[in-house]
Amino acid sequence: MESFITWFQSHGGFIDSSVMDVVDFPGQGRGAIAVSDIPEGHTLFTLPRSLTLSTRTSYLPSNMGAESWKKFKLDEGWAGLILCMMWEEAQESKSKWSEYLASLPSSFTTPMFWSSEDLFELRGTAVVDKIGREDAERDYYDKLLPAIQSRLDLFPPTLIDQHYSLAKYHVMGSRILSRSFQVEKWDGPASGEHDANVSSDSTAMEVDGEVSVTQVHGDYNDDEDISRDIDDGSSDDDDDETEDPSDVAMVPIADLLNARYGSENAKLFYEERHLRMISTKPIMAGEQIWNTYGDLPNSDLLRRYGHVDLVSLPEGGEGNPADVIEIRADLVVSAVSQLSGTLTSDSNQTRIDWWLEEGGDDVFTVETDLVIPEALISLLRTLLLSEADWEKARNKSKPPKGKLDNPQVISLVTAVFHQRLNAYPTTLEADDELLRQDLSLNKRHAIMVRCGEKKILTGVIKNLRLMEESLSGEEKDKKKKRTLGDEHGGKQRSKRVKR
Numbered sequence: 001m002e003s004f005i006t007w008f009q010s011h012g013g014f015i016d017s018s019v020m021d022v023v024d025f026p027g028q029g030r031g032a033i034a035v036s037d038i039p040e041g042h043t044l045f046t047l048p049r050s051l052t053l054s055t056r057t058s059y060l061p062s063n064m065g066a067e068s069w070k071k072f073k074l075d076e077g078w079a080g081l082i083l084c085m086m087w088e089e090a091q092e093s094k095s096k097w098s099e100y101l102a103s104l105p106s107s108f109t110t111p112m113f114w115s116s117e118d119l120f121e122l123r124g125t126a127v128v129d130k131i132g133r134e135d136a137e138r139d140y141y142d143k144l145l146p147a148i149q150s151r152l153d154l155f156p157p158t159l160i161d162q163h164y165s166l167a168k169y170h171v172m173g174s175r176i177l178s179r180s181f182q183v184e185k186w187d188g189p190a191s192g193e194h195d196a197n198v199s200s201d202s203t204a205m206e207v208d209g210e211v212s213v214t215q216v217h218g219d220y221n222d223d224e225d226i227s228r229d230i231d232d233g234s235s236d237d238d239d240d241e242t243e244d245p246s247d248v249a250m251v252p253i254a255d256l257l258n259a260r261y262g263s264e265n266a267k268l269f270y271e272e273r274h275l276r277m278i279s280t281k282p283i284m285a286g287e288q289i290w291n292t293y294g295d296l297p298n299s300d301l302l303r304r305y306g307h308v309d310l311v312s313l314p315e316g317g318e319g320n321p322a323d324v325i326e327i328r329a330d331l332v333v334s335a336v337s338q339l340s341g342t343l344t345s346d347s348n349q350t351r352i353d354w355w356l357e358e359g360g361d362d363v364f365t366v367e368t369d370l371v372i373p374e375a376l377i378s379l380l381r382t383l384l385l386s387e388a389d390w391e392k393a394r395n396k397s398k399p400p401k402g403k404l405d406n407p408q409v410i411s412l413v414t415a416v417f418h419q420r421l422n423a424y425p426t427t428l429e430a431d432d433e434l435l436r437q438d439l440s441l442n443k444r445h446a447i448m449v450r451c452g453e454k455k456i457l458t459g460v461i462k463n464l465r466l467m468e469e470s471l472s473g474e475e476k477d478k479k480k481k482r483t484l485g486d487e488h489g490g491k492q493r494s495k496r497v498k499r
């Protein structure tokens with residue numbers, strides 16, 4: 001580690017070693033620790049933009065020429081950065097980043113590298129459909145290999161096995177997946193030279209705003225994800241910029257920080273010429289310095305980073321409050337078709353197409369607050385509409401409201417959640433039992449992911465049962481009142497008749 005820090009400093013990086021050190025945290029790999037009390041707003045380290053590794057800073061794109069770079073579509077998605085990292089590593093000590101690349105891991109605990117036996121344990125979870133090994137490999141065969149074979153001067157055939165193999169491609173892709181940041185070009189005022197040894201009285205508030213650096217949440221198996229995930233919350237103007245794959249950068253030292261749900265106490269900011277890691281809270285000596293990966297559900301943490309997060313929950317026990325359950329629209333459709341059986345598959349399809357055109361989603365997400373998405377209920381109700389109501393809704397371009405106000409809808413929504421629960425190979429109770437046993441790390445992680453998801457499902461089902469009970473209680477009350485009313489009215493009527 002010492003030689004890596006020396007490399008960092010000799011290339012313009014600054015690290016305040018009076019406040020932080022890099023140590024091993026059991027089960028987390030390396031991470032940063034406070035060695036003395038750190039006030040909020042303190043600069044922990046800075047590095048020049050030129051020390052980040054991206055398609056902007058590597059020499060490979062200019063060596064290949066802009067035309068070739070584009071021709072092989074290396075300007076799209078992560079393929080270009082992966083090739084830059086392979087090429088820089090192949091340059092060995094001639095590369096500015098050789099020490100950095102040598103410090104990065106070459107094996108990962110993400111499901112991308114799991115055996116089929118371990119992957120079996122993830123059945124039913126949101127991880128399965130998103131690993132996308134084949135999609136990732138398509139880029140290797142369609143973009144990287146043709147580019148490599150076109151320039152034997154840059155990629156000597158003798159180095160292919162060692163530096164440009166499919167296995168190496170996955171290693172570089174996984175390094176980006178678990179460690180890269182979104183570092184946009186500076187578009188603020190030219191503010192002159194920034195002092196890397198910034199005074200510790202510059203507060204996080206002063207530098208916060210539009211200049212914080214986002215941890216990349218894309219995938220190397222899906223170019224579109226790059227923009228989808230980092231667009232969150234930004235304005236339209238920003239969107240065009242954040243879609244630029246050359247913003248994706250490896251950031252030495254910053255990528256040594258671990259993350260835990262709700263624990264962020266340091267954040268990376270960008271300036272005209274430097275990146276700066278700043279404490280966002282006071283950190284006591286001995287505490288870990290945490291960055292954030294965006295407080296992701298365990299399914300995404302496992303898929304991208306190879307670990308899961310468990311924190312103490314207010315209601316007792318442990319879990320990840322950011323967990324979610326995903327329900328695909330086709331599950332809603334098949335549950336309704338099976339149970340209500342009122343529509344032909346053709347009329348179902350017409351209604352689904354219309355509902356999607358009206359802005360409906362094809363995947364619904366339920367969080368740990370157990371709120372059922374109104375869109376899910378609206379889709380279900382669209383499928384239940386009578387022909388007359390369906391025509392009305394279509395003419396008015398108005399999908400039904402997502403309200404759970406009648407027993408048929410509640411019981412169908414409950415059926416959807418039961419069917420979703422049946423997608424897992426085991427019950428929650430069986431998983432609890434399994435977790436008490438001695439398991440491999442992969443199996444343990446898979447079970448933790450599915451437990452988190454099942455807790456949401458069982459919580460929703462329980463709430464729906466309560467709702468059904470209270471609705472049928474209300475119905476009974478209403479009936480009783482009606483009967484009483486009838487009896488009362490009947491007596492009056494009979495009285496009246498008497499008179």
Ligand SMILES: C[S@@+](CC[C@H](N)C(=O)[O-])C[C@H]1O[C@@H](n2cnc3c(N)ncnc32)[C@H](O)[C@@H]1O
Binds near residue numbers: 030257
């Ligand atoms: C950005 S790197 C952090 C540095 C990393 N620990 C290392 O040794 O290079 C992200 C990786 O750190 C590990 N990690 C981060 N936070 C963790 C946590 N809360 N629990 C377990 N592992 C964690 C995971 O392996 C993840 O892929």
